[in-house]
Amino acid sequence: xxxxxxxxxxxxxxxxxxVLLALVALASLAAGFITPSSYAEQFRDSIGAPPxxxxxxxxxxxxxxxxxxxxxxxxVSLLLAPAAALLSTLLAALIGGLAGYVGGGFERFVTSGIDxxxxxxxxxxxxxxxxLLPLNTSPVTSVAITFLLLGxxxxxxxxxxxxxxxxxxxxxxxxxxxxxxxxxGFRLFWRHLxxxxxxxxxxxxxxxxxxxxxxxANLGLLGLGVSEPLPSWGSMLRELENYTAIFQNxxxxxPVILLVLVVACLQIVLRTEERxxx
Amino acid sequence: MLAxxxxxxRRIVLIALIGGLLGATLVRLGPGFGVDERELDNRLGQDSRQAIRSEHxxxxxxxxxxxxxxxxxxxxxxxxxxxxxxxVTELLRERLPLTLxxxxxxxxxxxxxxxxxxxxxxxxxVPGSNLAPALLAGTCLALPAAVIALxxxxxxxxxxxxxxxxxxxxxxxxxxxxxxxxxxxxxxLAAQAKGLSSVRILFAHVFxxxxxxxxxxxxxxxxxxxxASIPIEVISDTPGVGQLAWKAAMDRDLPLLxxxxxxxxxxxxxxxxxxxxxxxxxxxxxxxxxx
Numbered sequence: 001x002x003x004x005x006x007x008x009x010x011x012x013x014x015x016x017x018x019v020l021l022a023l024v025a026l027a028s029l030a031a032g033f034i035t036p037s038s039y040a041e042q043f044r045d046s047i048g049a050p051p052x053x054x055x056x057x058x059x060x061x062x063x064x065x066x067x068x069x070x071x072x073x074x075x076v077s078l079l080l081a082p083a084a085a086l087l088s089t090l091l092a093a094l095i096g097g098l099a100g101y102v103g104g105g106f107e108r109f110v111t112s113g114i115d116x117x118x119x120x121x122x123x124x125x126x127x128x129x130x131x132l133l134p135l136n137t138s139p140v141t142s143v144a145i146t147f148l149l150l151g152x153x154x155x156x157x158x159x160x161x162x163x164x165x166x167x168x169x170x171x172x173x174x175x176x177x178x179x180x181x182x183x184x185g186f187r188l189f190w191r192h193l194x195x196x197x198x199x200x201x202x203x204x205x206x207x208x209x210x211x212x213x214x215x216x217a218n219l220g221l222l223g224l225g226v227s228e229p230l231p232s233w234g235s236m237l238r239e240l241e242n243y244t245a246i247f248q249n250x251x252x253x254x255p256v257i258l259l260v261l262v263v264a265c266l267q268i269v270l271r272t273e274e275r276x277x278x
Numbered sequence: 279m280l281a282x283x284x285x286x287x288r289r290i291v292l293i294a295l296i297g298g299l300l301g302a303t304l305v306r307l308g309p310g311f312g313v314d315e316r317e318l319d320n321r322l323g324q325d326s327r328q329a330i331r332s333e334h335x336x337x338x339x340x341x342x343x344x345x346x347x348x349x350x351x352x353x354x355x356x357x358x359x360x361x362x363x364x365x366v367t368e369l370l371r372e373r374l375p376l377t378l379x380x381x382x383x384x385x386x387x388x389x390x391x392x393x394x395x396x397x398x399x400x401x402x403x404v405p406g407s408n409l410a411p412a413l414l415a416g417t418c419l420a421l422p423a424a425v426i427a428l429x430x431x432x433x434x435x436x437x438x439x440x441x442x443x444x445x446x447x448x449x450x451x452x453x454x455x456x457x458x459x460x461x462x463x464x465x466x467l468a469a470q471a472k473g474l475s476s477v478r479i480l481f482a483h484v485f486x487x488x489x490x491x492x493x494x495x496x497x498x499x500x501x502x503x504x505x506a507s508i509p510i511e512v513i514s515d516t517p518g519v520g521q522l523a524w525k526a527a528m529d530r531d532l533p534l535l536x537x538x539x540x541x542x543x544x545x546x547x548x549x550x551x552x553x554x555x556x557x558x559x560x561x562x563x564x565x566x567x568x569x
Binding site for chain 2: 115116118119120122123127128130210214217218221222223234240243246259260263264
């Protein structure tokens with residue numbers, strides 16, 4: 001009875017989190033219909049305006065509609081973080097999967113590479129890589145660079161887990177049987193090993209999404225993320241640096257609240273998935 | 279014990295060499311390498327400019343450049359910061375103590391609170407007892423380090439405690455799951471059935487088998503804390519290494535940034551190794567099992 005009640009609670013929490021995530025994603029995709037203003041349009045007659053029917057979250061110091069910027073910024077963060085997570089999971093699947101499959105010296109080499117990557121603090125690595133690239137890029141290029149970097153640098157942890165998963169699977173009966181039929185190594189890897197690692201790939205993908213959202217927010221707040229005028233949660237958080245203004249304009253906190261809500265929902269979905277008894 | 283020490287030392291030296299090579303390659307291939315501002319002096323003739331250029335000729339070969347970089351590194355010379363116009367060693371000597379102090383507070387505070395709350399949750403079997411720490415950990419995990427730093431700035435609390443709040447949720451969640459799982463293992467149930475005291479069960483049968491994973495958490499916490507130190511030092515205007523790294527990134531000062539990154543990686547590795555060595559000294563049997 002207790003287990004059933006717990007399971008019910010987990011399911012309810014998961015459903016609420018998924019519905020909230022879907023609503024936020026839908027609102028960001030329908031930004032053009034929900035708000036008539038563009039994220040870059042400046043209303044010079046309403047600089048720093050409080051919330052009104054026209055501007056639900058007021059306007060910023062440049063007279064831009066905060067609500068429109070929040071919706072478009074959500075679109076950038078919510079679409080590109082999963083894209084970066086997909087890239088890092090694919091890289092991890094390729095590197096970790098191959099290392100586990102091939103074994104021997106190659107596996108030791110890859111494991112050392114993973115160790116090296118993991119010993120570097122994530123944000124330091126991002127800063128170093130970001131500093132190599134031009135800082136005065138166009139907004140669209142800056143978005144691509146930021147999320148490509150996140151995707152390319154975030155492979156190490158998933159690769160380690162995928163390598164371990166591959167090592168566990170490599171001696172499974174069905175693979176031994178497949179090997180005995182004489183199929184090629186490539187086919188064995190592609191058709192038999194990778195599909196059976198799918199649950200690990202999915203878990204790593206979903207774990208990476210909130211991590212990348214938070215990394216983009218940190219980079220944005222440091223001025224190394226998405227360039228203006230394109231909004232993202234990170235670039236919108238820069239407004240909070242003027243913290244004395246927050247008490248007069250508490251609606252400036254909307255990006256933080258939305259960010260916390262989305263990341264918390266993603267965590268609930270992930271953690272409840274882990275807790276559901278098989 | 280000696281074998282562990284040797285293994286860790288070999289690992290650190292190897293990774294330092296690879297990291298140094300990568301760093302040197304980045305600096306060598308980075309834009310602006312080999313450009314000397316003395317060439318802009320109009321009073322200099324063509325021969326003088328050529329002489330200045332030839333000073334950098336030896337550095338054009340990456341292998342030669344790396345050898346010189348290593349030689350300098352051994353002497354404690356980490357190069358010159360173009361943006362701050364000062365030797366990197368001098369800058370690090372000034373700022374590193376402040377960052378290390380903040381990290382010590384942050385890691386010890388965050389790990390201490392996280393572990394204490396995890397222990398409380400694992401030992402105290404009252405329904406809902408883990409609600410408050412779980413909510414706090416969940417909220418901290420959902421906040422970027424930079425926003426936590428801003429919150430602390432508003433509350434006029436030193437930035438080092440913001441590092442503790444970044445470290446705390448990771449330590450709490452991991453150690454709670456670990457301790458709860460260990461408490462449910464058959465050997466603990468057998469010990470309880472034999473009537474052993476709860477303190478003895480905790481230290482001898484729960485903590486000891488979990489020690490390798492808990493020691494590994496120290497290394498992860500140091501890495502997390504270093505990462506969090508960048509936004510926290512930038513937001514709270516603390517003149518530490520994190521702020522220096524950010525300034526280097528903004529000014530595209532690659533020699534400075536690469537040296538900081540290699541140094542931070544080395545320090546993280548040393549922290550990991552110290553945790554491993556301490557564990558090997560304390561419980562060699564547990565360490566062997568983990569290996």
